[in-house]
Amino acid sequence: MYTSNNEQLLKSARECFDKLEYKKAQVVLSEIIEADDNNVEAFFLLANIFHINGEIGKAIKAFNKVLMLNPEHTDAAISLSVLYNDIGQYEEARKIFETANERVKGKTKGAGLLEDVHINKKFASKHYEIADLYLSYNRYDEALFEYNKVIGLNPENLEAKIKIAKVYAKKGFIAKAIEELRTLKNEEPNYAPARIALGVLHYGNGNVLEAQSEWEKVLLKDPYQAEASMYLNLSRTATETNLKTI
Secondary structure, three states: OOOHHHHHHHHHHHHHHHOOOHHHHHHHHHHHHHHOOOOHHHHHHHHHHHHHOOOHHHHHHHHHHHHHHOOOOHHHHHHHHHHHHHOOOHHHHHHHHHHHHHHHHHHHHHOOOOOOHHHHHHHHHHHHHHHHHHHHOOOHHHHHHHHHHHHHHOOOOHHHHHHHHHHHHHOOOHHHHHHHHHHHHHHOOOOHHHHHHHHHHHHHOOOHHHHHHHHHHHHHHOOOOHHHHHHHHHHHHHHHHHHHOO
């Protein structure tokens, strides 16, 4: 049964959690749960503490308890999905994630609620993780699909846009990859990784001057940009070596 005392204890547990005093928080949360076995927030905080402490089995059990009490607890569903993914139970992770994803879609479309940016970013992070996994196994079409989901949920994730270009390049669609990076460069002129990646593509395609131009523009804005400096120096060294051998 929820009481004002439980509310005060929960506040105390949250304060301990925020201060990284997990042992103290755990003691208080255990007290709350002993008095109220249906306290969703207490179980959710406890699950996070178990996760932080590496007690994966206990964390999974606690997150499942949260979802049993409140099936619409999206944060718990995402956390549980990540845990299952970490221990290799990919199918279970996928099912939980997709169920939570559909529930959020249903809320934003059916109920006319404003999109929750925080939740969208969490989903975007999960899609990004899945995309990277696909990419590591050279499953380019699936990776591309997931990276595009990331952009749809979180347009601020510029790294995903670079990954999309890289996937196109790996698929052999160099012109499309260059187009993606040029678009990103024009949209975000101060985003150095876009110019650096574009330079690498140009260089790999034999367009040395275009590549060097991109890296030089990065260094004009930030003379200490290590990656651009490295590529530019390597390209100049390679060009000089080629000239000497003619």
